[in-house]
Amino acid sequence: MALTARVLIEPMNLADVAAVHEIERLSFTTPWPAYAFEQELKGNRLAHYLVARAGDAVVGFAGVWMMVDEAHVTTFGVHPRWRRQSIGRQLLLRLGELALSIGARRMTLEVRESNAGAQAMYRGFGFEAAGRRRAYYTDDGEDALVMTTPDLADPTMRSIMEAERGRWAT
Numbered sequence: 001m002a003l004t005a006r007v008l009i010e011p012m013n014l015a016d017v018a019a020v021h022e023i024e025r026l027s028f029t030t031p032w033p034a035y036a037f038e039q040e041l042k043g044n045r046l047a048h049y050l051v052a053r054a055g056d057a058v059v060g061f062a063g064v065w066m067m068v069d070e071a072h073v074t075t076f077g078v079h080p081r082w083r084r085q086s087i088g089r090q091l092l093l094r095l096g097e098l099a100l101s102i103g104a105r106r107m108t109l110e111v112r113e114s115n116a117g118a119q120a121m122y123r124g125f126g127f128e129a130a131g132r133r134r135a136y137y138t139d140d141g142e143d144a145l146v147m148t149t150p151d152l153a154d155p156t157m158r159s160i161m162e163a164e165r166g167r168w169a170t
């Protein structure tokens, strides 16, 4: 059975940006600069970001932009030392709940074609491949898979979220 780290998932605030940026830097070949997160938190009314905390440490983060009726996942990362401990799954559940609470019908995202781990995590939450964006990643020209959930209000999604909630409740 997979390891589970107990984390608290909360809205990201400006004091979290340095730690979030460090995880971003360790996770992506073209990381967002720290000021991009600051601008998102200060000035983008469509943006919603969460962090996972283990004690005082920020160990993961994720965010969406609310685009009409879709919650589009903009970024998602867990610190390399904290991976494979179900933190991504816990963040994804809370992101799904957040998406529902702001009126999203579904969630969408782009993920590198080679990123099998992230794709497996998203599939476990009901995402399915819905298309491809050719040469989406400008650093190396890799394609992105577009993934989307069914309607968040559908029984399938409700039961996935219910099962995930049960898993992390104590």
Ligand SMILES: CC(C)(COP(=O)(O)OP(=O)(O)OC[C@H]1O[C@@H](n2cnc3c(N)ncnc32)[C@H](O)[C@@H]1OP(=O)(O)O)[C@@H](O)C(=O)NCCC(=O)NCCS
Binding pocket: 002, 027, 028, 075, 076, 077, 078, 079, 082, 083, 084, 085, 086, 087, 088, 089, 090, 109, 110, 111, 112, 115, 116, 117, 118, 120, 121, 122, 124
């Ligand atoms: C993708 C990422 C967020 C997963 O976070 P995590 O906390 O390690 O994920 P979890 O432990 O919650 O794993 C959830 C599921 O994802 C899948 N998964 C995660 N990492 C995996 C890997 N390296 N290989 C295969 N499957 C993987 C598994 O199905 C896993 O479920 P299981 O543990 O019950 O088998 C993390 O690896 C990461 O930050 N990667 C770099 C950034 C990134 O790729 N972000 C996504 C961009 S779209």
